[in-house]
Amino acid sequence: MVHVFRALDDETRRLVLDELSVRDGQTLFEICSVLTMRHGLSLTRQAISQHLGVLESAGLVVTERRGRSKFHYFNPEPLAEITGRWPTRKRTEQ
Amino acid sequence: MVHVFRALDDETRRLVLDELSVRDGQTLFEICSVLTMRHGLSLTRQAISQHLGVLESAGLVVTERRGRSKFHYFNPEPLAEITGRWPTRKRTEQ
DNA sequence: ACTTTAGGCAAGGCGCGACTTGCATGTCAA
DNA sequence: TTGACATGCAAGTCGCGCCTTGCCTAAAGT
Numbered sequence: 106m107v108h109v110f111r112a113l114d115d116e117t118r119r120l121v122l123d124e125l126s127v128r129d130g131q132t133l134f135e136i137c138s139v140l141t142m143r144h145g146l147s148l149t150r151q152a153i154s155q156h157l158g159v160l161e162s163a164g165l166v167v168t169e170r171r172g173r174s175k176f177h178y179f180n181p182e183p184l185a186e187i188t189g190r191w192p193t194r195k196r197t198e199q
Numbered sequence: 200m201v202h203v204f205r206a207l208d209d210e211t212r213r214l215v216l217d218e219l220s221v222r223d224g225q226t227l228f229e230i231c232s233v234l235t236m237r238h239g240l241s242l243t244r245q246a247i248s249q250h251l252g253v254l255e256s257a258g259l260v261v262t263e264r265r266g267r268s269k270f271h272y273f274n275p276e277p278l279a280e281i282t283g284r285w286p287t288r289k290r291t292e293q
Numbered sequence: 294a295c296t297t298t299a300g301g302c303a304a305g306g307c308g309c310g311a312c313t314t315g316c317a318t319g320t321c322a323a
Numbered sequence: 324t325t326g327a328c329a330t331g332c333a334a335g336t337c338g339c340g341c342c343t344t345g346c347c348t349a350a351a352g353t
Contacts, residue, residue, distance in 0.1 A: 114208035115341085119284070126285055133300065152342055154300075159340095173299045173350040181287050188282050190213070191220055193275050209311080227330065246312050248330075253310095267320040267329045 109183045112163035118156045120144055122165065125179035132174050133157065203277045206257035212250050214238055216259065219273035226268050227251065 112118060117140070124139055125131065131139070137153050140146045157177060160166040164183045169176050206212060211234070218233055219225065225233070231247050234240045251271060254260040258277045263270050 108208075110204070110207045110209075110213070111340095113281070114202075114204045117341090119204070122285055134298090148341095149343065150300080151302095151344085155341080170300095175300070179285070181285055184281070184285065184287065187207070187278070191216055191273070191275055191278065193278065205310095211311090228328095242311095243313060244330085245314085245332095249311075264330095269330070 107159050107162040109163050109165065109186055112159050112165055115156065115159075117146065117148065117153075118160055120146070121153070121156060121160060122179055125166070125177060129178050130176045132176060136177065201253050201256040203257050203259065203280055206253050206259055209250065209253075211240065211242065211247075212254055214240070215247070215250060215254060216273055219260065219271060223272050224270045226270060230271065 120140060121136060124136060133150065133154055136157070137148075137150055140148070140153065157166060157168075161168055161177075165180055167178050167180050169178070214234060215230060218230060227244065227248055230251070231242075231244055234242070234247065251260060251262075255262055255271075259274055261272050261274045263272070
Protein backbone atom coordinates (compact mmCIF):
# COMPACT_ATOMS: atom_id res chain seq x y z
CA MET A 106 0.00 0.00 0.00
CA VAL A 107 1.62 3.21 -1.21
CA HIS A 108 0.87 6.52 0.44
CA VAL A 109 -0.95 9.16 -1.59
CA PHE A 110 1.74 11.76 -1.00
CA ARG A 111 4.46 9.49 -2.29
CA ALA A 112 2.42 8.58 -5.35
CA LEU A 113 2.05 12.25 -6.21
CA ASP A 114 5.76 12.98 -5.74
CA ASP A 115 6.63 12.26 -9.36
CA GLU A 116 5.97 14.41 -12.39
CA THR A 117 5.41 11.39 -14.65
CA ARG A 118 2.72 10.03 -12.37
CA ARG A 119 1.12 13.47 -12.16
CA LEU A 120 1.08 13.62 -15.96
CA VAL A 121 -0.58 10.21 -16.03
CA LEU A 122 -3.32 11.53 -13.78
CA ASP A 123 -3.62 14.57 -16.04
CA GLU A 124 -4.10 12.33 -19.04
CA LEU A 125 -6.64 10.14 -17.32
CA SER A 126 -8.49 13.28 -16.30
CA VAL A 127 -8.76 14.25 -19.95
CA ARG A 128 -9.63 10.78 -21.23
CA ASP A 129 -10.47 8.13 -18.69
CA GLY A 130 -10.12 4.40 -19.18
CA GLN A 131 -6.93 4.23 -21.24
CA THR A 132 -4.71 1.20 -21.60
CA LEU A 133 -1.01 1.03 -20.81
CA PHE A 134 0.03 1.45 -24.43
CA GLU A 135 -2.30 4.37 -24.96
CA ILE A 136 -0.86 6.12 -21.93
CA CYS A 137 2.67 5.38 -23.12
CA SER A 138 2.10 6.87 -26.56
CA VAL A 139 0.25 9.95 -25.36
CA LEU A 140 2.98 10.64 -22.81
CA THR A 141 5.61 10.36 -25.52
CA MET A 142 3.75 12.42 -28.11
CA ARG A 143 2.32 15.22 -26.04
CA HIS A 144 4.86 15.53 -23.25
CA GLY A 145 8.10 14.46 -24.88
CA LEU A 146 8.73 11.69 -22.39
CA SER A 147 11.00 8.86 -23.47
CA LEU A 148 10.33 6.13 -21.01
CA THR A 149 10.00 2.41 -21.53
CA ARG A 150 6.71 0.61 -21.22
CA GLN A 151 7.88 -0.99 -18.00
CA ALA A 152 8.61 2.35 -16.43
CA ILE A 153 5.08 3.57 -17.12
CA SER A 154 3.72 0.24 -15.93
CA GLN A 155 5.51 0.63 -12.61
CA HIS A 156 4.17 4.16 -12.28
CA LEU A 157 0.66 2.87 -12.87
CA GLY A 158 1.30 0.23 -10.23
CA VAL A 159 2.22 2.90 -7.72
CA LEU A 160 -0.84 4.96 -8.56
CA GLU A 161 -3.05 1.90 -8.25
CA SER A 162 -1.46 0.92 -4.94
CA ALA A 163 -2.20 4.41 -3.67
CA GLY A 164 -5.81 4.13 -4.77
CA LEU A 165 -5.53 6.98 -7.24
CA VAL A 166 -6.08 4.64 -10.19
CA VAL A 167 -8.49 1.74 -10.41
CA THR A 168 -8.19 -0.84 -13.16
CA GLU A 169 -10.40 -3.23 -15.02
CA ARG A 170 -9.14 -6.10 -17.11
CA ARG A 171 -10.91 -7.22 -20.27
CA GLY A 172 -9.20 -9.81 -22.41
CA ARG A 173 -5.56 -8.89 -22.88
CA SER A 174 -6.24 -5.23 -22.23
CA LYS A 175 -6.25 -3.39 -18.91
CA PHE A 176 -8.10 -0.13 -18.59
CA HIS A 177 -7.07 2.53 -16.10
CA TYR A 178 -9.45 4.95 -14.42
CA PHE A 179 -8.60 7.98 -12.34
CA ASN A 180 -10.03 7.88 -8.83
CA PRO A 181 -9.72 11.26 -7.07
CA GLU A 182 -11.03 9.99 -3.76
CA PRO A 183 -7.65 9.64 -1.97
CA LEU A 184 -6.98 13.31 -2.69
CA ALA A 185 -9.40 14.09 0.12
CA GLU A 186 -6.72 13.04 2.61
CA ILE A 187 -4.59 15.96 1.46
CA THR A 188 -7.26 18.60 1.46
CA GLY A 189 -8.66 17.43 4.77
CA ARG A 190 -5.44 17.14 6.75
CA TRP A 191 -4.59 20.82 7.11
CA PRO A 192 -7.02 23.68 7.49
CA THR A 193 -6.85 26.08 4.56
CA ARG A 194 -6.65 29.30 6.46
CA LYS A 195 -4.40 32.32 6.43
CA ARG A 196 -1.49 32.21 8.81
CA THR A 197 -2.08 33.70 12.22
CA GLU A 198 -0.48 36.95 13.27
CA GLN A 199 2.61 36.48 15.33
CA MET B 200 12.89 25.78 -5.14
CA VAL B 201 11.37 22.53 -3.93
CA HIS B 202 8.10 21.26 -5.35
CA VAL B 203 5.09 21.08 -3.04
CA PHE B 204 4.49 17.41 -3.77
CA ARG B 205 8.03 16.47 -2.84
CA ALA B 206 7.89 18.50 0.35
CA LEU B 207 4.79 16.61 1.41
CA ASP B 208 6.30 13.21 0.63
CA ASP B 209 7.75 12.74 4.11
CA GLU B 210 5.90 11.87 7.28
CA THR B 211 8.22 13.97 9.44
CA ARG B 212 7.55 17.07 7.36
CA ARG B 213 3.81 16.35 7.46
CA LEU B 214 4.02 16.10 11.24
CA VAL B 215 5.80 19.44 11.33
CA LEU B 216 2.93 20.99 9.40
CA ASP B 217 0.51 19.33 11.81
CA GLU B 218 2.32 20.87 14.74
CA LEU B 219 2.45 24.32 13.17
CA SER B 220 -1.26 24.01 12.47
CA VAL B 221 -1.87 23.48 16.17
CA ARG B 222 0.55 26.14 17.36
CA ASP B 223 1.98 28.52 14.81
CA GLY B 224 5.24 30.40 15.09
CA GLN B 225 7.41 27.83 16.84
CA THR B 226 11.19 27.80 16.85
CA LEU B 227 13.41 24.95 15.74
CA PHE B 228 13.99 23.70 19.28
CA GLU B 229 10.31 23.82 20.12
CA ILE B 230 9.47 21.78 17.04
CA CYS B 231 12.23 19.31 17.88
CA SER B 232 10.99 18.72 21.40
CA VAL B 233 7.33 18.46 20.51
CA LEU B 234 8.14 15.98 17.75
CA THR B 235 10.14 13.89 20.18
CA MET B 236 7.63 14.07 23.01
CA ARG B 237 4.35 13.68 21.22
CA HIS B 238 5.34 11.57 18.23
CA GLY B 239 8.23 9.49 19.51
CA LEU B 240 10.62 10.75 16.86
CA SER B 241 14.32 10.51 17.60
CA LEU B 242 15.91 12.79 15.08
CA THR B 243 18.77 15.20 15.48
CA ARG B 244 18.25 18.93 15.43
CA GLN B 245 19.97 19.13 12.05
CA ALA B 246 17.55 16.64 10.52
CA ILE B 247 14.57 18.73 11.60
CA SER B 248 16.36 21.84 10.40
CA GLN B 249 16.80 20.34 6.95
CA HIS B 250 13.15 19.35 6.88
CA LEU B 251 12.18 22.91 7.74
CA GLY B 252 14.44 24.10 4.96
CA VAL B 253 12.60 21.90 2.47
CA LEU B 254 9.23 23.12 3.70
CA GLU B 255 10.37 26.71 3.47
CA SER B 256 11.79 26.17 -0.01
CA ALA B 257 8.41 24.77 -1.06
CA GLY B 258 6.64 27.81 0.37
CA LEU B 259 4.72 25.77 2.92
CA VAL B 260 6.57 27.43 5.79
CA VAL B 261 7.52 31.06 6.09
CA THR B 262 10.03 32.21 8.69
CA GLU B 263 10.86 35.30 10.62
CA ARG B 264 14.11 35.88 12.42
CA ARG B 265 14.27 37.82 15.66
CA GLY B 266 17.57 37.87 17.46
CA ARG B 267 18.98 34.39 17.72
CA SER B 268 15.58 32.76 17.29
CA LYS B 269 13.79 31.85 14.09
CA PHE B 270 10.03 31.44 14.10
CA HIS B 271 8.24 29.17 11.66
CA TYR B 272 4.76 29.76 10.33
CA PHE B 273 2.60 27.41 8.32
CA ASN B 274 1.53 28.80 4.95
CA PRO B 275 -1.20 26.65 3.33
CA GLU B 276 -1.22 28.62 0.08
CA PRO B 277 0.85 26.19 -2.02
CA LEU B 278 -1.67 23.45 -1.21
CA ALA B 279 -3.96 25.08 -3.74
CA GLU B 280 -1.81 23.64 -6.50
CA ILE B 281 -2.83 20.16 -5.44
CA THR B 282 -6.51 20.78 -5.02
CA GLY B 283 -6.71 22.75 -8.23
CA ARG B 284 -4.80 20.44 -10.56
CA TRP B 285 -7.33 17.62 -10.83
CA PRO B 286 -11.10 17.92 -10.86
CA THR B 287 -12.67 16.25 -7.87
CA ARG B 288 -15.33 14.23 -9.62
CA LYS B 289 -16.43 10.65 -9.65
CA ARG B 290 -14.91 8.46 -12.32
CA THR B 291 -16.80 8.29 -15.59
CA GLU B 292 -18.56 5.15 -16.71
CA GLN B 293 -16.54 3.09 -19.13
C1' DA C 294 -0.26 -23.98 -34.73
C1' DC C 295 2.22 -19.81 -35.33
C1' DT C 296 2.67 -14.89 -34.91
C1' DT C 297 1.46 -10.68 -33.00
C1' DT C 298 -0.15 -7.93 -29.33
C1' DA C 299 -0.87 -6.42 -24.30
C1' DG C 300 0.96 -6.87 -20.15
C1' DG C 301 3.73 -8.95 -15.92
C1' DC C 302 7.88 -10.34 -13.19
C1' DA C 303 12.60 -9.93 -11.57
C1' DA C 304 17.23 -8.38 -11.13
C1' DG C 305 20.53 -4.75 -11.54
C1' DG C 306 22.45 0.14 -12.07
C1' DC C 307 22.32 4.68 -10.53
C1' DG C 308 21.23 8.90 -8.45
C1' DC C 309 19.04 11.36 -4.86
C1' DG C 310 17.07 12.18 -0.46
C1' DA C 311 17.24 11.44 4.69
C1' DC C 312 20.16 11.42 8.47
C1' DT C 313 24.37 11.92 11.12
C1' DT C 314 28.71 14.06 12.69
C1' DG C 315 31.68 17.94 13.26
C1' DC C 316 32.60 22.58 13.14
C1' DA C 317 31.34 27.48 12.44
C1' DT C 318 28.42 31.76 13.12
C1' DG C 319 25.87 34.89 15.66
C1' DT C 320 23.18 36.46 19.79
C1' DC C 321 22.03 37.26 24.55
C1' DA C 322 23.14 37.19 29.59
C1' DA C 323 26.27 37.85 33.44
C1' DT D 324 34.34 39.48 27.26
C1' DT D 325 33.34 35.09 28.43
C1' DG D 326 30.13 31.39 28.30
C1' DA D 327 25.78 29.48 27.00
C1' DC D 328 22.23 29.27 23.69
C1' DA D 329 19.91 29.04 18.87
C1' DT D 330 20.96 28.10 14.42
C1' DG D 331 23.73 27.32 9.95
C1' DC D 332 27.03 24.92 6.84
C1' DA D 333 29.44 20.95 4.86
C1' DA D 334 30.92 16.38 4.10
C1' DG D 335 29.87 11.63 4.37
C1' DT D 336 27.00 7.25 4.83
C1' DC D 337 23.10 4.58 3.54
C1' DG D 338 18.84 3.12 1.84
C1' DC D 339 15.31 3.61 -1.47
C1' DG D 340 13.03 5.06 -5.66
C1' DC D 341 13.29 5.43 -10.83
C1' DC D 342 14.57 3.24 -14.83
C1' DT D 343 16.40 -0.29 -17.77
C1' DT D 344 17.14 -4.96 -19.65
C1' DG D 345 15.68 -9.55 -20.30
C1' DC D 346 12.52 -13.08 -20.15
C1' DC D 347 7.83 -14.90 -19.34
C1' DT D 348 2.42 -15.37 -19.58
C1' DA D 349 -1.73 -14.91 -21.97
C1' DA D 350 -5.14 -13.41 -25.36
C1' DA D 351 -6.36 -12.35 -30.12
C1' DG D 352 -5.64 -12.69 -35.21
C1' DT D 353 -4.51 -15.50 -39.46
